[in-house]
Amino acid sequence: MAFSLGFHIIFAAIGMTMPLLMSTAHYLYLKKKDPVYLELTQMWMKGVAILFAVGAVSGTVLSFELGLLWPGFMQSAGPIIGMPFSWEGTAFFLEAVAIGLFLYGWKRMRPWVHWCTGLLVGVSGFVSGIFVVAANGWMNAPAGFDWVGGAARNINPVRAMFNRAWPHESLHMQLGALSAVGCAVGGIHAWLYLRGRAPALNLKALRIAMIFGAAASIVQPFVGHYAGERVAELQPAKLAAIEGLFTSGRRVPLTVGGLPDVETRTVKWGVEIPGLLSLLAHRDLNSEVVGLDRFPRQDWPPVLIVHVAFQIMVAIGSVLALLGVLYFWFARRGTFPRWLLWALVGCAPLGMFAIEAGWVVTEVGRQPWIIYGIVRTRDAVTPVPGMVYHFYLFLGLYLALAAATVWLLRRQILAVQQKFGG
Amino acid sequence: MIDLLILFIGAALLLYVLLGGSDFGAGIIELLPAGNLREAQKEVINRAMGPVWEANHMWLILIVVILFMGFPTIFTTLMISLHLPMLALLVGIVVRGSAFTFRHYDAIQEEKSQRVYTWLFGLSSLWTACWLGIIAASLNRGIIDPAARGIWAAWFAPWWGLYPLAVGAFVACIYAFLASIYLVGETEVPELKRRFVRLAAWFNGLVVVTGGLVFAASMTERTSLPAAFLRAPLNLAVMALATLLFVVLWFFLAKRRTMLTRIVASGQVTLILMGWYVLYAPNALITAQGPLSFYDQAAPPATLRQLVLALLIGSLFIFPSLIYLFRIFKLSGGKQAKAAGGPGPLGS
Numbered sequence: 001m002a003f004s005l006g007f008h009i010i011f012a013a014i015g016m017t018m019p020l021l022m023s024t025a026h027y028l029y030l031k032k033k034d035p036v037y038l039e040l041t042q043m044w045m046k047g048v049a050i051l052f053a054v055g056a057v058s059g060t061v062l063s064f065e066l067g068l069l070w071p072g073f074m075q076s077a078g079p080i081i082g083m084p085f086s087w088e089g090t091a092f093f094l095e096a097v098a099i100g101l102f103l104y105g106w107k108r109m110r111p112w113v114h115w116c117t118g119l120l121v122g123v124s125g126f127v128s129g130i131f132v133v134a135a136n137g138w139m140n141a142p143a144g145f146d147w148v149g150g151a152a153r154n155i156n157p158v159r160a161m162f163n164r165a166w167p168h169e170s171l172h173m174q175l176g177a178l179s180a181v182g183c184a185v186g187g188i189h190a191w192l193y194l195r196g197r198a199p200a201l202n203l204k205a206l207r208i209a210m211i212f213g214a215a216a217s218i219v220q221p222f223v224g225h226y227a228g229e230r231v232a233e234l235q236p237a238k239l240a241a242i243e244g245l246f247t248s249g250r251r252v253p254l255t256v257g258g259l260p261d262v263e264t265r266t267v268k269w270g271v272e273i274p275g276l277l278s279l280l281a282h283r284d285l286n287s288e289v290v291g292l293d294r295f296p297r298q299d300w301p302p303v304l305i306v307h308v309a310f311q312i313m314v315a316i317g318s319v320l321a322l323l324g325v326l327y328f329w330f331a332r333r334g335t336f337p338r339w340l341l342w343a344l345v346g347c348a349p350l351g352m353f354a355i356e357a358g359w360v361v362t363e364v365g366r367q368p369w370i371i372y373g374i375v376r377t378r379d380a381v382t383p384v385p386g387m388v389y390h391f392y393l394f395l396g397l398y399l400a401l402a403a404a405t406v407w408l409l410r411r412q413i414l415a416v417q418q419k420f421g422g
Numbered sequence: 423m424i425d426l427l428i429l430f431i432g433a434a435l436l437l438y439v440l441l442g443g444s445d446f447g448a449g450i451i452e453l454l455p456a457g458n459l460r461e462a463q464k465e466v467i468n469r470a471m472g473p474v475w476e477a478n479h480m481w482l483i484l485i486v487v488i489l490f491m492g493f494p495t496i497f498t499t500l501m502i503s504l505h506l507p508m509l510a511l512l513v514g515i516v517v518r519g520s521a522f523t524f525r526h527y528d529a530i531q532e533e534k535s536q537r538v539y540t541w542l543f544g545l546s547s548l549w550t551a552c553w554l555g556i557i558a559a560s561l562n563r564g565i566i567d568p569a570a571r572g573i574w575a576a577w578f579a580p581w582w583g584l585y586p587l588a589v590g591a592f593v594a595c596i597y598a599f600l601a602s603i604y605l606v607g608e609t610e611v612p613e614l615k616r617r618f619v620r621l622a623a624w625f626n627g628l629v630v631v632t633g634g635l636v637f638a639a640s641m642t643e644r645t646s647l648p649a650a651f652l653r654a655p656l657n658l659a660v661m662a663l664a665t666l667l668f669v670v671l672w673f674f675l676a677k678r679r680t681m682l683t684r685i686v687a688s689g690q691v692t693l694i695l696m697g698w699y700v701l702y703a704p705n706a707l708i709t710a711q712g713p714l715s716f717y718d719q720a721a722p723p724a725t726l727r728q729l730v731l732a733l734l735i736g737s738l739f740i741f742p743s744l745i746y747l748f749r750i751f752k753l754s755g756g757k758q759a760k761a762a763g764g765p766g767p768l769g770s
């Protein structure tokens with residue numbers, strides 16, 4: 001499940017962001033009538049079509065897997081948290097209709113109506129992303145029911161959907177998608193540009209992608225900080241694991257890097273910045289931050305994984321934010337030095353790593369709970385024996401699918417290159 | 423509330439079988455030898471399915487969402503007991519959707535890769551259709567046992583047997599039949615039109631044969647269909663009507679009344695589905711411990727209210743946009759598509 005999600009999330013992020021890039025290019029074409037923008041729109045459109053199909057089938061697998069792997073979880077959670085999924089389903093439906101219209105409607109609709117269908121693909125994808133994260137938020141901050149004797153009573157799906165973790169998670173996730181995909185696409189086109197392939201097209205592509213990528217990357221650390229504050233409040237054990245904080249205290253330092261050691265309850269090789277964690281978590285240097293010592297040992301999340309994943313995410317977030325600032329600085333002057341373009345190329349995959357790392361923080365940080373503080377993960381697993389085969393089956397399938405997708409996208413790029421020579 | 427939800431599930435299932443079924447059938451048809459018509463046939467299928475297959479596929483997701491939010495026990499029982507068929511179905515869906523899209527959007531179109539995509543697409547269409555039938559047949563056999571722990575009892579027994587196999591074959595034939603009927607109206611090329619009519623005739627025969635097989639195989643089950651039908655004359659009438667409609671269908675087909683043939687064929691499938699549902703209503707499944715009915719297994723009222731609300735509001739958006747989609751691509755028919763030079767300025 002975690003594996004399917006880790007796979008799906010990449011395609012979902014691309015599926016939410018690419019249509020927006022495509023619509024922007026399409027808009028510029030309709031406004032400026034520059035055929036290069038049309039070329040760009042159609043190039044991205046093919047990518048969107050491929051990724052949408054893969055995103056759709058991997059999403060279908062997920063919706064079944066919820067029941068296949070977590071029947072115990074779904075039985076109690078379905079009625080409570082089904083609501084965002086049903087809205088998500090609605091948004092997907094619209095998206096599927098819109099993508100059919102857009103892909104095949106070039107000569108059958110008035111240009112601006114056609115443009116609207118393309119935009120609708122992006123918007124409904126974005127909205128569905130926001131909905132589905134509500135389900136995850138609810139796992140982190142359960143709401144909308146009373147837990148009486150191992151069963152949910154007084155279910156209120158509306159309250160479950162508007163749980164307290166939803167705002168920060170969906171905001172952070174959507175920005176993450178924009179930032180990761182924007183920078184990745186920008187990086188690919190920077191590379192093609194540097195290789196001297198179709199420079200006019202690639203420069204335009206790079207600019208469109210980086211408007212989204214750079215802007216989102218600059219905002220993301222602030223939103224990430226907000227997410228951290230919320231976690232401090234809602235899931236102190238997760239925050240303690242994120243920071244590798246074994247003992248509670250006031251004026252606690254922020255530990256940058258390092259490897260937490262659960263046996264000795266220390267963080268090796270970390271750099272401590274005095275008092276900063278207290279300040280960041282509760283906006284007060286002298287505030288108390290709860291450490292892992294307040295929780296029974298069996299309720300600790302895997303500290304090492306969570307801490308390292310968080311460090312990776314923050315490191316990438318800082319690099320991308322810097323890149324975003326540099327990008328805007330040079331974009332205002334109108335030219336890009338080669339080293340900046342190479343930096344873009346180098347940073348292309350980073351955002352995706354940050355997304356994966358971020359999900360590891362959220363999910364592993366919630367362990368051993370599947371519904372925080374209420375249901376333990378091991379109580380929710382399917383009773384059917386032989387789950388490893390399931391895992392290998394989907395591992396193989398997804399690897400094949402990922403390989404096929406990468407291969408196809410490479411062929412897209414090759415085809416463009418052939419067309420423009422070089 | 424529950425009635426409304428049953429209606430929604432029924433409607434979604436019907437639309438999935440009719441619309442998605444034609445897409446599956448198109449894949450099955452591509453498995454058959456087509457001689458020098460192969461390329462032209464592929465072209466027609468790409469054009470006919472391309473704009474709509476994602477939307478057609480969504481009906482299945484809708485069913486899953488309604489089940490897991492509104493009828494969680496039914497959903498989890500299904501997923502546990504029919505774990506393997508569900509997995510097989512999923513693998514099929516993944517391979518099929520990707521192969522179809524890849525075939526169309528591969529930037530470098532060459533003989534070899536195209537052949538692999540087509541082959542995968544066809545094979546997974548057939549595979550998925552059969553598993554769908556097997557799953558449908560397994561619902562009401564009374565073998566599903568949530569408490570089973572042995573490998574055989576938990577994994578295989580619920581869907582193993584002649585009867586599910588027969589239903590699987592039946593569903594695949596129905597799909598191919600629907601697709602042939604549908605594709606007749608999607609092309610202006612006379613040889614291709616003739617080919618699809620011929621295929622429709624073949625699959626019509628196969629539907630009748632496999633339908634008979636389903637009846638015969640059901641004798642080995644706890645409830646045999648002939649006995650059940652004799653007890654329910656309404657069902658018998660419905661099935662007889664569905665069979666008789668073949669005559670009407672061929673009359674319209676001979677007259678080349680495309681729209682009418684489609685309506686009749688859809689009507690037949692609707693009748694078959696209805697007959698099947700009425701036989702077991704309002705039970706969603708029959709387990710070894712007894713039937714699970716939609717009425718007993720529903721989620722709390724607050725949840726159902728929200729679900730119905732979401733579906734109703736969703737319908738306000740979905741149906742108009744779907745109708746728009748079908749108007750733009752379907753009713754205009756093959757003629758206009760050809761005049762416009764196929765989909766998109768890129769051609770296909």
Ligand code: HDD
Nearest residue numbers: 169172173176221224225227228314317354355358359362
């Ligand atoms: C491009 C992606 C990306 C980048 C650059 C960052 N994050 Fe992030 N982060 C995510 C992508 C992400 C995510 C994948 O979207 C997560 C997983 C779940 C969620 O809500 O967002 C996440 C989760 C997440 C959480 C856990 C939220 C929870 O469990 O409720 C925290 C505390 C942070 N992030 C903090 C940060 C900080 C301080 C960053 C500073 C630079 C940062 N993130 C950069």
Ligand code: HEM
Nearest residue numbers: 002005006009070132135136356359360363364367370377
């Ligand atoms: C709505 C969204 C999500 C749901 C409902 C969900 C559900 C779950 C469940 C039930 C578990 C506990 C099982 C386990 O320990 O393996 C889990 C863990 C996990 N999930 Fe998610 N998840 C969601 C989003 C994600 C995403 C997007 C990722 C992306 C990478 C992810 C990654 C993980 C990981 C890494 C674990 C492993 C924890 C461990 O094994 O210790 N999850 N998730």
Ligand code: HEM
Nearest residue numbers: 011012015016051052055056059060062063092125129132
């Ligand atoms: C348990 C978790 C999840 C389930 C059950 C799920 C379900 C689905 C389904 C059924 C689809 C296919 C819809 C279609 O045919 O168009 C899909 C696609 C998609 N999912 Fe998920 N999803 C989950 C997690 C997520 C998460 C965490 C996100 C991101 C925030 C996400 C965002 C998307 C997007 C954007 C698409 C559209 C695909 C595209 O445009 O390429 N999903 N998902």
